[in-house]
Amino acid sequence: MLLIECPFCGPRAETEFHCGGQAHIVRPSNDVDDTAWESYLFIRNNPKGIHAERWVHNHGCGRWFNALRDTVSDRFLAIYAMGEKPPAIDGLEDGNDKR
Amino acid sequence: MQRYSIVSIARNALTGHRNWQRAWRSPEPKPSYDAVIIGGGGHGLGTAYYLAKEHGLTNIAVLEKGWLGGGNTGRNTTIIRSNYLYDESAALYDHAVKLWEGLSQELNYNTMYSPRGVMMLAHNVHDVQVFKRHIYANRLNGVDNEWLTPEQAKAYCPPLDIRRDARYPVMGAALQRRGGTARHDAVAWGYARGADALGVDIIQNCEVTGIRRDGDKVIGVETMRGYIQAPKVGVVAAGNTTVVMDMAGVRMPLESYPLQALVSEPVKPVFPCVVMSNTVHAYISQSDKGELVIGAGTDQFTSYSQRGGFHIIEHTLEAILELFPVFSRMRMLRQWGGIVDVTPDRSPILAKTPVRGLYVNCGWGTGGFKATPGSAHTFAHTIARDEPHPINAPFTLERFRTGRLIDEAAAAAVAH
Numbered sequence A: 001m002l003l004i005e006c007p008f009c010g011p012r013a014e015t016e017f018h019c020g021g022q023a024h025i026v027r028p029s030n031d032v033d034d035t036a037w038e039s040y041l042f043i044r045n046n047p048k049g050i051h052a053e054r055w056v057h058n059h060g061c062g063r064w065f066n067a068l069r070d071t072v073s074d075r076f077l078a079i080y081a082m083g084e085k086p087p088a089i090d091g092l093e094d095g096n097d098k099r
Numbered sequence B: 001m002q003r004y005s006i007v008s009i010a011r012n013a014l015t016g017h018r019n020w021q022r023a024w025r026s027p028e029p030k031p032s033y034d035a036v037i038i039g040g041g042g043h044g045l046g047t048a049y050y051l052a053k054e055h056g057l058t059n060i061a062v063l064e065k066g067w068l069g070g071g072n073t074g075r076n077t078t079i080i081r082s083n084y085l086y087d088e089s090a091a092l093y094d095h096a097v098k099l100w101e102g103l104s105q106e107l108n109y110n111t112m113y114s115p116r117g118v119m120m121l122a123h124n125v126h127d128v129q130v131f132k133r134h135i136y137a138n139r140l141n142g143v144d145n146e147w148l149t150p151e152q153a154k155a156y157c158p159p160l161d162i163r164r165d166a167r168y169p170v171m172g173a174a175l176q177r178r179g180g181t182a183r184h185d186a187v188a189w190g191y192a193r194g195a196d197a198l199g200v201d202i203i204q205n206c207e208v209t210g211i212r213r214d215g216d217k218v219i220g221v222e223t224m225r226g227y228i229q230a231p232k233v234g235v236v237a238a239g240n241t242t243v244v245m246d247m248a249g250v251r252m253p254l255e256s257y258p259l260q261a262l263v264s265e266p267v268k269p270v271f272p273c274v275v276m277s278n279t280v281h282a283y284i285s286q287s288d289k290g291e292l293v294i295g296a297g298t299d300q301f302t303s304y305s306q307r308g309g310f311h312i313i314e315h316t317l318e319a320i321l322e323l324f325p326v327f328s329r330m331r332m333l334r335q336w337g338g339i340v341d342v343t344p345d346r347s348p349i350l351a352k353t354p355v356r357g358l359y360v361n362c363g364w365g366t367g368g369f370k371a372t373p374g375s376a377h378t379f380a381h382t383i384a385r386d387e388p389h390p391i392n393a394p395f396t397l398e399r400f401r402t403g404r405l406i407d408e409a410a411a412a413a414v415a416h
């Protein structure tokens, strides 16, 4: 079980949270072609390495936030607000966490 | 290939079993092949076997980054069944069950396929309706599946608690008698041995690190052991499929999640069949070694960690104990995780890709072991002929663009 740092409540057990999947997916306008629509609905980054994703503290404050997590170690590397761009991470080279 | 038989066992017993041949060679990779398969799990090795056996493609190689079957094949709880709702799925999974029935003979290798019956428990009115719908749909497709009352379910599986005041009351069950289990490693090893005997090079400790393209067609793969030329490349990499397909510039509708299983200490035979309870997330059978084999759920986030959270196991064992209080004092021996590649509709992809010569077999998620022979058999056809087999034709990559999904997720929300 992960220990997750809610930006509003502090560190809490993973079971208090729900993972909302890949972050920063933008809904396209209605007149895009099928390929763009497919990409919006179904295609996911799924990296072996750093992943930007959304979490909600649904059994706590109920608020959403973004996170960067390493999908190999499961370690959280950064937590940032909804609507913000992912922060640059130092110690990060060629997609791998070297810290 | 040295054939296995009662005579060969007797003869080798005389020399203390010291002179058995290796089951497959360990060749150096050649600079070029007619086709390479990336991934030495059951599906990849099976594909190579059928390519050689049925399509005469013997100058081929299977490239495995670790050891054979070390991915999900060797980590799964081996539940085999074909009672899926949609016609497309029933055809694919039942093709596999028919091949399972003769696989040990076909490979001259004991895959220990054991059709001991797979029973799915219904705990509420919704379950009852869904399972009956499955049973009728299955019958129309010629797939066996039958309804059991709680008493019949208890007779089929005596440890089951069917008291009305149980935490998860059993309102009935769907039983597929041809369903069951098989020995996971034996499937990988049997296909490997069969393929090797037909001339296929099986190369372990050979991670693919790049896929080379010339315009819209594939020309070879970069590996830890050098560049290998190949006009045809089949990707059969389960949880790592996104990573491998990214090397070819093809983005996939997949997410990779840890899925766990665990086994108990071995005990005498107490559990005659496979029981699945999708509603409470519990899957259980007993291996021939005597261990209770228990399947849990996936973690909620994508990961390549091959571990899985402890609370997932706790949740599963709570459910198991409500259904089978008799196991409350059993000790668990081992726990592990595999990384399963999940598609949006929970159906696999067995298909050509936008890159010519590049084929992909993935998306089996939490339940592809059962399909191993059928998947391998039809995928070999697709690679050899550069066209779909009638059975895998619906399982395209384009379906996520066209909207022709095969939505087993909505149909059942079943894990294994």
Ligand SMILES: Cc1cc2nc3c(=O)[nH]c(=O)nc-3n(C[C@H](O)[C@H](O)[C@H](O)COP(=O)(O)OP(=O)(O)OC[C@H]3O[C@@H](n4cnc5c(N)ncnc54)[C@H](O)[C@@H]3O)c2cc1C
Pocket (backbone or CB within 6 Å): B038, B039, B040, B041, B042, B043, B044, B063, B064, B065, B066, B067, B068, B069, B070, B071, B072, B073, B074, B075, B076, B077, B078, B079, B080, B206, B207, B208, B209, B236, B237, B238, B239, B240, B244, B259, B260, B261, B295, B336, B337, B338, B339, B340, B364, B365, B366, B367, B368, B369, B370, B371, B416
């Ligand atoms: C805990 C658990 C329980 C399960 N229970 C069931 C069940 O009861 N019934 C059922 O039907 N299914 C079950 N499954 C699912 C089933 O295990 C899989 O669908 C199936 O085994 C997939 O087989 P495969 O050959 O495609 O993949 P794998 O066996 O994972 O083989 C893929 C191989 O590709 C290799 N590879 C990856 N990347 C590279 C690379 N770059 N270069 C070279 N090689 C590479 C990997 O090392 C791996 O050996 C379960 C899975 C898990 C994890």
Ligand SMILES: [Zn+2]
Pocket (backbone or CB within 6 Å): A006, A007, A008, A009, A010, A057, A060, A061, A062, A063
């Ligand atoms: Zn909070």
